[in-house]
Amino acid sequence: MAKKISLYSLLTVFALLVSYLEGIAFSFIPVPAFKLGLANCVCMLLFSRKEYAAAITVNLSRILLSALLFGNFYSLAFSLSGAIFSSLAVLLLLKFKCFSFAGISAAGGAFHNFGQLAAAALLNTAGLLYLLPLLFLVGAVLGFITGMLLEAFSKKYGNLINKIT
Amino acid sequence: MVKKADVIMLICLVFVSLLLFAVMLLIPKNSGDTLVVTVDGKEYCRLPLSVDTEIPLSGNTVIIENGYAYMKNANCPDKICINQGKINKIGQTVVCLPNSVILEVE
Numbered sequence: 001m002a003k004k005i006s007l008y009s010l011l012t013v014f015a016l017l018v019s020y021l022e023g024i025a026f027s028f029i030p031v032p033a034f035k036l037g038l039a040n041c042v043c044m045l046l047f048s049r050k051e052y053a054a055a056i057t058v059n060l061s062r063i064l065l066s067a068l069l070f071g072n073f074y075s076l077a078f079s080l081s082g083a084i085f086s087s088l089a090v091l092l093l094l095k096f097k098c099f100s101f102a103g104i105s106a107a108g109g110a111f112h113n114f115g116q117l118a119a120a121a122l123l124n125t126a127g128l129l130y131l132l133p134l135l136f137l138v139g140a141v142l143g144f145i146t147g148m149l150l151e152a153f154s155k156k157y158g159n160l161i162n163k164i165t
Numbered sequence: 166m167v168k169k170a171d172v173i174m175l176i177c178l179v180f181v182s183l184l185l186f187a188v189m190l191l192i193p194k195n196s197g198d199t200l201v202v203t204v205d206g207k208e209y210c211r212l213p214l215s216v217d218t219e220i221p222l223s224g225n226t227v228i229i230e231n232g233y234a235y236m237k238n239a240n241c242p243d244k245i246c247i248n249q250g251k252i253n254k255i256g257q258t259v260v261c262l263p264n265s266v267i268l269e270v271e
């Protein structure tokens with residue numbers, strides 16, 4: 001149990017750091033939500049290993065911490081909604097055995113951005129909806145790239161991951 | 166590595182976004198005459214785009230100039246709002262997520 005808690009905390013801090021750095025790295029691009037979503041690799045990897053409790057704990061902790069540290073109620077609502085939509089897409093596609101992480105993550109990225117805009121629309125900022133086509137496209141393409149990276153990573157370090165989880 | 170199903174998935178998603186682009190293009194966009202400023206989810210003010218003015222907010226400065234509105238200054242970490250440029254068409258927005266400021270043309 002203690003081992004699990006420390007592993008979850010470690011993964012959470014890692015995901016938090018990655019998403020923060022990524023936010024800085026891509027901030028010169030004038031499109032909100034332009035991110036590779038590398039932090040979500042942690043979540044996706046755990047989902048694919050059927051570690052559902054771990055995936056949800058780590059992702060939720062990251063989102064809450066990120067909102068507390070750098071955000072506000074709105075960024076929290078946007079990320080939560082994005083995470084719910086992308087997790088559903090990822091979980092659904094994991095049921096089909098024909099996809100690698102690339103295809104799964106492409107859908108995850110697209111629906112993450114869809115979820116963010118859905119929250120925006122609900123929170124009385126429906127004007128943001130005109131961004132939907134662009135963000136859907138960006139989410140799919142960047143998600144695909146992220147998924148390819150994750151696929152390569154998990155091929156290479158699969159044994160290591162088996163050891164620590 | 167990348168499987169056939171992955172490529173098909175990506176193509177489908179790109180196709181969906183192209184469809185969404187097409188739908189957005191079909192909705193006519195006209196120049197608006199009012200700028201609505203929303204702070205923390207509540208409407209803060211609405212101003213005519215025809216009158217040049219400066220709107221000071223706690224963390225941002227909004228400018229209306231020659232019928233366009235834009236974010237001139239912001240203390241947010243990402244400055245995405247400043248990079249979003251000038252808006253004047255109905256439905257266009259500039260968003261500063263960190264400070265929860267939204268500019269929308271109506």
Ligand SMILES: [Zn+2]
Nearest residue numbers: 239241246261
């Ligand atoms: Zn800003």
